[in-house]
Amino acid sequence: MSVSTRATPPAAEPGASAVPADKPPAVALTEVSKAYRTGRGELLALDKVSMTIADGEFVCIIGASGCGKSTLLNLVAGLDRPTSGTVETGGRRVGLMFQEPALFPWLSAARNIELALRARGVPRQARRDITRELLHAVRLDGFGDKRPHELSGGMRQRVAMARALAQDADVLLMDEPFGALDAMTRDLLHDELERICAERMLTVAFVTHNVREAARLGDRVVVLSSRPGKVIAEFAVPRHGPRRIDSAEVAQLAATLTDQLREEMGRHGN
Ligand SMILES: Nc1ncnc2c1ncn2[C@@H]1O[C@H](COP(=O)(O)OP(=O)(O)O)[C@@H](O)[C@H]1O
Ligand SMILES: [Mg+2]
Numbered sequence: 228m229s230v231s232t233r234a235t236p237p238a239a240e241p242g243a244s245a246v247p248a249d250k251p252p253a254v255a256l257t258e259v260s261k262a263y264r265t266g267r268g269e270l271l272a273l274d275k276v277s278m279t280i281a282d283g284e285f286v287c288i289i290g291a292s293g294c295g296k297s298t299l300l301n302l303v304a305g306l307d308r309p310t311s312g313t314v315e316t317g318g319r320r321v322g323l324m325f326q327e328p329a330l331f332p333w334l335s336a337a338r339n340i341e342l343a344l345r346a347r348g349v350p351r352q353a354r355r356d357i358t359r360e361l362l363h364a365v366r367l368d369g370f371g372d373k374r375p376h377e378l379s380g381g382m383r384q385r386v387a388m389a390r391a392l393a394q395d396a397d398v399l400l401m402d403e404p405f406g407a408l409d410a411m412t413r414d415l416l417h418d419e420l421e422r423i424c425a426e427r428m429l430t431v432a433f434v435t436h437n438v439r440e441a442a443r444l445g446d447r448v449v450v451l452s453s454r455p456g457k458v459i460a461e462f463a464v465p466r467h468g469p470r471r472i473d474s475a476e477v478a479q480l481a482a483t484l485t486d487q488l489r490e491e492m493g494r495h496g497n
Contacts, residue, residue: 252279253319253398253430254303259312260455261298272298274455275312280398285424285431287441289484290451291492296434299456300400303432319430322396326403328387330375336386337362337371343393361389364423381412385419392423399424401433405440414472417443421469438488442480443472450487453495460487 261273272295280286290296301307302314304321330339337358344354362371365385375383384404391399405413421444424431435441441448442464450460462480470477 250281251317253282253284253316254280254432255313255315256299256303257313257315259299259302259309259314261295261302261307262310271455273302273309274457276451276456276458277312278449278458278461280430280432282397282430283428285433285444285446287433287435287445287448288451289435289438289441289448289488290456291453291488292436294451294454295456296436296451297402299451300402300432300434303398304400316398319397320395321398321400322391322394324387324391324399324401324404326406328375328383330383330386330390332375335372335374336367336378336382336389339375339386340389340393343390347393347395357393358389361392364392364426365389366419379412380408381416384408384416388416388420388423392427396429398430398432401431403435404433406435406437413440417472418469420444438481438484439472439477441484442477443470448480448484450484450491452491459491 256276256278259273259276260271262269262271264270276295276299278286288296288299298307300323302309303316304323305314305316330336331342334342340358340361341354344357349357358371362368365388367382367385367389370378370382373382375386378386387404405416408416417440423429433441433444445462445464446466447464448462449458450462451457452459462483464480467476
C-alpha cells in the first residue's frame with residue numbers, strides 16, 4: 228500500500244500552509260493554542276496546532292481521549308475562541324454533527340430537519356421540498372413522519388446528518404458521529420457519508436478515536452498527541468476507488484495509526 232507519511236513539525240512557521248498560496252484552504256489553523264481556566268489553574272488543551280483542510284478534502288483527526296479533538300472542532304465552528312493563534316474558514320458555512328443525534332424527541336424526523344431550514348429563513352414550500360430531498364439523500368424515504376424514538380440509532384444519525392446538510396454547510400465538522408453505533412450500521416453509514424460528500428463536494432473534518440474508521444474515510448489522517456494536543460503525524464491516503472473497512476489497505480494504515488497512538492500514549496504513561 229502506498230501510504231505517504233509526512234511528519235508535521237510540531238511548531239510550524241506562523242502562516243505556513245500545506246496548500247499553495249493561490250488556492251486558500253477551506254480551513255486553516257495557525258499556531259492555535261487553547262487553555263481552559265479551571266478550579267486548579269489553567270489546563271492547556273491544544274498547543275500550537277497548525278493544520279489546513281483543502282476544499283473538498285476529507286480529513287480525519289485521531290487522538291487519545293481528552294487530547295483536545297472536540298476543542299479543536301469547537302474552535303473551527305466558532306463556538307469558542309483560541310487563547311492564541313488563528314482559525315480561518317474564509318466565511319464558509321460550517322455544520323456540526325455529534326455522537327448524540329440531539330434531535331427534538333417531540334418532532335418528527337422531517338420536522339427536525341425543517342427546523343434547520345427555518346432557521347435559515349427558507350420559505351415553507353421550499354422547506355418541504357428540500358426536506359424530502361434530504362430524507363432521500365440519507366436513504367430515509369418514507370420515514371419523515373416518524374419520531375426519533377421510533378427510529379433505530381443508525382436512522383437517528385441519518386436524520387442528524389440530514390439536519391447538518393440542511394444548514395447548507397460547505398464544511399462539515401463531525402465529532403465521533405458514529406461512535407455509539409454497531410459496526411455494521413457504522414459501515415453502512417460510512418458508504419452513505421462518502422457518497423453524500425462526493426455529491427455535494429463537502430469539506431469534512433471528522434474526529435474519531437477509531438483508527439479503522441479514520442483509515443476507511445480520510446483523504447488524510449491527522450494524528451494528535453496526548454494532551455495538550457499537538458499535530459504529531461499526518462498520513463495522506465491516496466484513493467484507488469471505493470474503500471472497504473475490511474480491506475488490506477485500511478487494515479495496514481489502521482495498524483500504523485495504532486502504533487503511533489500506542490507510542491504516544493506510552494510516552495505519557497497512559
Ligand atoms: N469547557 C472546559 N473547561 C475546562 N476544561 C475543559 C473544557 N472542555 C474541555 N476541557 C478539557 O480539555 C481537554 C480536552 O478536551 P476535549 O477537547 O473534549 O478532548 P477530546 O474530544 O479529545 O476527548 C480535556 O482534559 C477536558 O477535560
Ligand atoms: Mg471529544
